[in-house]
Amino acid sequence: MNPSLAKFMLRKTPKEILDPKPTMNTPLPLNTGASIPALGLGTWQSAPGEVKKAVSHAISVGYRHIDCAYVYGNEDEVGEGLREAFASGVKREDLFITTKLWCTFHSRAEEGLDLSLKALGLDYVDLYLMHWPCPMNPNGNDPKFPKLPDGSRDLDKSWSHVDTWKAMEKLPSTGKVKAIGVANYSVKYLEELLPHASVTPAVNQIENHPYLPQQEIVDFCKSKGIHITAYSPLGSTGSPLFKEEGVQEVAKKHNVSVGCVLLSYHIARGSSVLAKSVTPSRIEENKNIIKLDSSDMESLESIHKKKGLRDLSILRLALTLAFRTSSRGPFFLSARKHYGMPS
Ligand SMILES: NC(=O)C1=CN([C@@H]2O[C@H](COP(=O)(O)OP(=O)(O)OC[C@H]3O[C@@H](n4cnc5c(N)ncnc54)[C@H](OP(=O)(O)O)[C@@H]3O)[C@@H](O)[C@H]2O)C=CC1
Numbered sequence: 277m278n279p280s281l282a283k284f285m286l287r288k289t290p291k292e293i294l295d296p297k298p299t300m301n302t303p304l305p306l307n308t309g310a311s312i313p314a315l316g317l318g319t320w321q322s323a324p325g326e327v328k329k330a331v332s333h334a335i336s337v338g339y340r341h342i343d344c345a346y347v348y349g350n351e352d353e354v355g356e357g358l359r360e361a362f363a364s365g366v367k368r369e370d371l372f373i374t375t376k377l378w379c380t381f382h383s384r385a386e387e388g389l390d391l392s393l394k395a396l397g398l399d400y401v402d403l404y405l406m407h408w409p410c411p412m413n414p415n416g417n418d419p420k421f422p423k424l425p426d427g428s429r430d431l432d433k434s435w436s437h438v439d440t441w442k443a444m445e446k447l448p449s450t451g452k453v454k455a456i457g458v459a460n461y462s463v464k465y466l467e468e469l470l471p472h473a474s475v476t477p478a479v480n481q482i483e484n485h486p487y488l489p490q491q492e493i494v495d496f497c498k499s500k501g502i503h504i505t506a507y508s509p510l511g512s513t514g515s516p517l518f519k520e521e522g523v524q525e526v527a528k529k530h531n532v533s534v535g536c537v538l539l540s541y542h543i544a545r546g547s548s549v550l551a552k553s554v555t556p557s558r559i560e561e562n563k564n565i566i567k568l569d570s571s572d573m574e575s576l577e578s579i580h581k582k583k584g585l586r587d588l589s590i591l592r593l594a595l596t597l598a599f600r601t602s603s604r605g606p607f608f609l610s611a612r613k614h615y616g617m618p619s
């Protein structure tokens with residue numbers, strides 16, 4: 277797709293661009309002119325011994341988008357799943373593979389990318405994301421999660437996320453990435469980044485679900501032509517959002533599963549969505565995407581306004597700042613616990 281047409285479409289409301297019957301592989305436009313399939317398989321916390329099968333099963337039942345990261349420590353096994361899919365006749369160009377630059381690699385972007393490509397057994401990824409806008413000490417006491425003596429994360433204060441982005445901007449010309457983007461960016465961080473960016477991020481991957489709609493960052497990204505990918509759509513580990521009555525009611529109305537509503541919600545907003553599972557029956561169940569109408573969306577959008585949940589969006593806005601300073605690690609994990617969502 278022509279990049280200016282893609283930018284035009286990105287700014288349109290979802291109902292103007294979505295076909296009346298969205299599916300797991302509805303192509304959503306990126307500002308590069310490429311598109312991203314609406315549903316991706318998540319691989320965070322997909323254990324060794326399970327993730328190869330999950331990836332190869334997902335692709336065999338029609339998934340075309342897989343979300344990976346160096347820090348997940350399982351890219352070699354994801355790669356085995358990909359090889360199984362290629363052996364069955366799936367072509368590389370039919371898949372959309374994302375991976376992410378970990379925080380201890382901010383000053384070594386191409387090195388981080390090369391490690392991921394090697395583990396995945398790929399020549400290129402479709403999308404390379406800065407995992408968090410928080411550089412961590414590359415020479416600390418742990419290669420992934422260096423800590424200071426007081427237990428807080430060992431952040432690299434000599435390096436900024438803007439420096440990282442400038443290094444990432446050089447990657448598309450190597451042929452090793454088709455597009456670059458960010459993850460866990462708030463409006464504040466994007467406002468810091470964009471004036472210095474010669475490439476606008478194609479994607480901002482953020483935690484997003486009816487408890488955490490993050491309308492401000494979703495609208496901001498849309499106005500800048502940055503596509504949103506929603507992560508933890510089921511509430512992450514143990515899928516706690518399945519218990520939410522407001523979502524159960526919408527599912528009952530359409531006679532579909534709660535998971536189907538939780539995933540379809542993002543596609544109705546024009547976002548892509550990542551669902552993690554290592555369970556074959558769930559991987560298949562999650563493929564079911566339906567079109568939600570405006571009254572469904574109103575019901576789903578009212579859920580976070582319930583007492584207690586209302587504050588979660590505000591807490592989330594402080595996330596990246598808290599990541600820098602918290603001695604307990606990422607803020608959203610404690611926010612999840614605070615609201616009874618297991619981390
Ligand atoms: N950029 C970032 O910082 C982040 C990115 N991500 C990405 O997003 C992906 C998805 O988010 P994640 O946090 O993993 O959580 P999800 O919201 O996808 O929830 C995953 C959990 O839901 C369970 N589950 C999946 N499908 C069903 C179903 N149909 N019925 C019941 N339970 C189900 C899974 O169990 P089981 O596997 O046992 O079936 C697992 O416990 C990640 O895997 C990762 O790729 C996630 C977090 C942060």
Ligand SMILES: O=C[C@H](O)[C@@H](O)[C@@H](O)[C@H](O)C(=O)O
Pocket residue numbers: 320345347605606
């Ligand atoms: O993608 C998943 C998440 O971002 C995860 O990688 C981080 O939250 C990590 O566990 C951390 O503690 O910083």
